[in-house]
Amino acid sequence: MSRRARGEGRFAFLVHPLSPAHRRLLGVRWVDPPMALGLDRGLGLTDVGPIAQVGLPGVAMGTVLSIALDPAQMVAEPMDALVRMWRAAQLCPQAGAVGLGSLCAVVAGRGEELAARLPVPVTTGGAATAWALHRNTRAALAAVGRPRGPVAVIGSSGPVGRAVAALLAGEGVAVVVDGKRGGKGLDVRVAEGADDAARGCPVVVGAGPTGGSLSPGALAAGALLVDVALPGTLSGPAPAGCTVLAGEAVLPPPGWSRRGWGRLFHLFAGYGPRQVFACLVEPLVLVAAGRDRPYALGRRLEIDDIADLGARAEALGFQPRLARGWRGWRG
Amino acid sequence: MPAPYALATSLDQVDDAVWGKVREAFAEALGLDEEEVLFEARIIGELGAESLDFLDIAFRLERAFDIKIPRGGIEQSAREGAGAEEYEKDGVLTQKALDLLAQAMPEVPREEIAPGLKATQVPELFRVGTFYNLVVHLLNLKAA
Structure with missing residues (x-):
């Protein structure tokens, strides 16, 4: 080399x-x-x-x-x-x-x-993952008919989560992040952890490198989870009616x-x-x-x-x- | 750097050279300014660290001090210290476990290591000072 x-x-x-x-x-x-x-x-x-x-x-x-x-x-x-x-x-x-x-x-x-x-x-x-995750999240928002969100970003303190939160917020999407470090300097709402962030959001972004951080019960009915975490962001099986999508596909x-x-x-x-x-x-x-x-x-x-x-x-x-x-x- | 070092319960008790490297490792691993890395800061609750950040922190400390940090070392040593006695019951720490943890983590206020504490909640207690003391402990072992 x-x-x-x-x-x-x-x-x-x-x-x-x-x-x-x-x-x-x-x-x-x-x-x-x-x-x-x-x-x-x-x-x-x-x-x-x-x-x-x-x-x-x-x-x-x-x-x-x-x-x-x-x-x-x-x-x-x-x-x-x-x-x-x-x-x-x-x-x-x-x-x-x-x-x-x-x-x-x-x-x-x-x-x-x-x-x-x-x-x-x-x-x-990280850049390609953030690019794909951002684009796929926008597609998910379009699919649920809520182009302005809100979107919860789980794993927002990591580079990819923070970048996606920044990109979405910069486009006028209402963003909720799961910790104050992820929200630092961004126009987003800071929640008290992953479950608190996800509640009521039709689209949730799983941007952490590893998962298991989000309780299935915290997902709103019919929510789409656009996930890049491996293992997945959910700590258990997805609730009926909720869909987990490959965020980096x-x-x-x-x-x-x-x-x-x-x-x-x-x-x-x-x-x-x-x-x-x-x-x-x-x-x-x-x-x-x-x-x-x-x-x-x-x-x-x-x-x-x-x-x-x-x-x-x-x-x-x-x-x-x-x-x-x-x-x-x-x- | 001279060993042995004393464990610290606050910033005014730290060895400056060791603390400087610990603070640098945290700042680099978590993408923070060094001024944001406080001895008493909760690593998860206040600095926003995730599970893999702990890997990065441990890796950087190992490189900085030429030590080997056993994964899960703090709680593992408390478990081993409990010996034949029960460490947890239904996920809740026993009094023996609480005493051992308090001994292993003098930088954590004792009232936070209280009855009812679950084993899964232990990482939420970790301060930056917890890792400072872990490094000091390992440096002392290395020098012995």
Whole structure:
């Protein structure tokens, strides 16, 4: 991996399996038999590997690489995760940018520690997630016939939640956030926690990186929950009549290539056959634009960068699409 | 930095060098100005930290002090301290658990560690000072 390679239309995207079962099925494509059978914990440093090729031929192609740590392992050993992420990036030496998925974008300083060790931009996917979540939230408001809200933003203290709250409030939508840190400097109402924020809102945005923070009973009848949290924002099954939607779902353009393993990877990550998750789009756009700076890193996420990314992604044919991921069906 | 350090119950008792790094770690992890990071500030209720922010905070403290913070360390040490005695019953902390927590978290006003406290409510008690004292404890162990 070198700066010389930047601009050649290649990127790496680092992920990890979302559960021990997921790891055995798809965590690393070329696994050792003991790991595939669940007989070891995948703690050897060689347990990183490519699992899929995805992208837009002629524009930018990416290699999805998985490190063989499930979420509990990622959380318990962030330095170990960092070493594996670095090793995974080395497997894609021609990459001009590195994108991070799931907890790869959270552990070890939200990408900052990895970025300090690589010669190319590392981007967390926060800008693309905020772009898609904002657009999908607007679509949800249109669907319920309440374009001016109110919208509750859960996880408003995080970069994505705060950005979405700011974007909506800037458009004149009535926004309720779940904590005063999320509302700092914004024209929004600050509620006392997630349940208080969600009450009475026809559209609720789940913008936290992990969920379980919102009681199902706090949702209004018929509410739409536009969610990016994984696990989901709700602490239990969605009430009858309420719908959980995949907030970061994006419809890829014609020509999008992901072959069999890429389809399988998306399916296991909770997306339908014509969906990709937004954070995967971010390093692709970054490489296609020949941009030096990441769109999002650490807690840094600027409204201008979200707008720039969104414009470039749409020019390439990506469209946020309000839809159920299959994890949405689980509520 | 010289060890051993004393646990602190207020800002005027802290070691300036240790406190400076703790405050910097919180400010970076939570996107705050350092002036906003107060010793007595509740990490969840006042600084707005979420579960994954704790990961980031712990990671930054580990890097800053070259220590290893056990995940769930504060409550875990209290559980272990309870030994064979019951730590919680139906999710509510026993008197023994309350006493151990009060001992482990001298920076938290004792009246907040009161009968009826649930195990799930313990993180809401955490102050920035809680992590200062955890760092001090681990630095002292490392130096011993």
